[in-house]
Amino acid sequence: MIFSQLKNLGVLGINNRVGRYILRHNARSSYPLVDNKVYTAQRAKAWGIAMPENYLIIENYGSLKHFETKIVNYDSFVIKPANGSQGNGIIVIKEVIREEKDGRIRLSFRRSNDKIMELDELKHHISGILSGLYSLAGQSDTAIIQQKIDKHPIFDKYSYGGIPDIRVIVFMGYPVMSMVRLPTKSSDGRANLHQGAIGAGLNLSNGHTNNAVIRNQVVDFHPDTNHTLSDLQMPFWREILELAARCYDMVGLGYLGADIVLTPDQGPILLELNARPGLGIQIANLAGLVPRLEKIRLEGESNLLARQRVEYSMKNF
Numbered sequence: 001m002i003f004s005q006l007k008n009l010g011v012l013g014i015n016n017r018v019g020r021y022i023l024r025h026n027a028r029s030s031y032p033l034v035d036n037k038v039y040t041a042q043r044a045k046a047w048g049i050a051m052p053e054n055y056l057i058i059e060n061y062g063s064l065k066h067f068e069t070k071i072v073n074y075d076s077f078v079i080k081p082a083n084g085s086q087g088n089g090i091i092v093i094k095e096v097i098r099e100e101k102d103g104r105i106r107l108s109f110r111r112s113n114d115k116i117m118e119l120d121e122l123k124h125h126i127s128g129i130l131s132g133l134y135s136l137a138g139q140s141d142t143a144i145i146q147q148k149i150d151k152h153p154i155f156d157k158y159s160y161g162g163i164p165d166i167r168v169i170v171f172m173g174y175p176v177m178s179m180v181r182l183p184t185k186s187s188d189g190r191a192n193l194h195q196g197a198i199g200a201g202l203n204l205s206n207g208h209t210n211n212a213v214i215r216n217q218v219v220d221f222h223p224d225t226n227h228t229l230s231d232l233q234m235p236f237w238r239e240i241l242e243l244a245a246r247c248y249d250m251v252g253l254g255y256l257g258a259d260i261v262l263t264p265d266q267g268p269i270l271l272e273l274n275a276r277p278g279l280g281i282q283i284a285n286l287a288g289l290v291p292r293l294e295k296i297r298l299e300g301e302s303n304l305l306a307r308q309r310v311e312y313s314m315k316n317f
């Protein structure tokens with residue numbers, strides 16, 4: 001699809017987005033709350049919004065010293081930078097391997113892509129996170145060791161390696177566009193478009209896929225599982241949208257991207273929030289954000305509950 005066609009669809013250009021919507025609707029003071037995943041988790045807890053459990057928060061090199069005595073307690077986990085984005089710096093460990101040697105336990109770690117990491121490599125990676133290698137502005141950072149969420153069986157044929165996530169763009173508390181992102185071999189357990197995951201647009205009215213892309217190229221089948229992408233129906237659809245809409249009440253950002261994951265037993269939970277969500281979601285849906293944002297600007301009401309706003313969005317988009 002050529003650029004002029006996308007523009008005619010109302011696809012938001014980068015300057016438009018930053019100038020008109022993000023800057024106007026997002027208070028700077030709220031950014032740290034979503035940019036830092038530790039803060040988001042604290043706020044979500046106070047709001048009764050479920051997120052994966054944070055097992056360990058590593059703030060300095062000193063706490064890495066006795067790392068093995070703590071990590072030995074977990075069977076699987078995810079390492080992520082508190083201030084990261086686009087999947088950078090995230091490692092999914094699906095198995096902790098414990099071997100006894102000379103009366104001591106030796107640890108190694110199986111990644112989502114089956115590569116084995118030794119303890120030293122893992123600590124080296126965490127050091128990199130602390131030094132700010134993956135943080136949004138290059139400042140020193142905190143590493144989070146987080147509970148690994150397992151894949152919901154509905155995604156077995158649609159996802160390779162890791163778990164998919166459902167991105168919902170929420171404007172003034174109203175869901176306006178959504179996609180499910182499906183990990184591929186190349187995205188190594190992460191559902192980020194920049195890592196090579198599939199982005200499949202979802203109809204807001206019913207949670208059914210409409211179109212799918214990898215790196216802006218339309219695809220019909222998952223490249224690793226060969227399964228068609230056109231018949232995926234999101235379970236818990238209304239709950240997913242309500243969870244996203246409630247995140248607006250929680251952090252007060254007018255323009256927000258909520259990343260939601262489906263757990264096998266707990267239903268949808270929040271994974272993280274984004275104050276500057278990417279524009280790829282429009283390509284995934286072959287639809288532009290501008291007309292929807294304008295509609296909410298004209299018709300949106302500020303005194304409705306999340307449930308009522310979702311009702312509106314499901315009817316109108």
Ligand SMILES: Nc1ncnc2c1ncn2[C@@H]1O[C@H](COP(=O)(O)OP(=O)(O)O)[C@@H](O)[C@H]1O
Pocket residue numbers: 052078080084085086087088090092146147148149150162163164165183189190191192259271272
């Ligand atoms: N706790 C987790 N369990 C399983 N997979 C995860 C977990 N956290 C992140 N991932 C994978 O990594 C991707 C990116 O994680 P996310 O927290 O959204 O960070 P980022 O800000 O880099 O996008 C997710 O979409 C998911 O596929």
Ligand SMILES: [Mg+2]
Pocket residue numbers: 086087259272
């Ligand atoms: Mg994300």
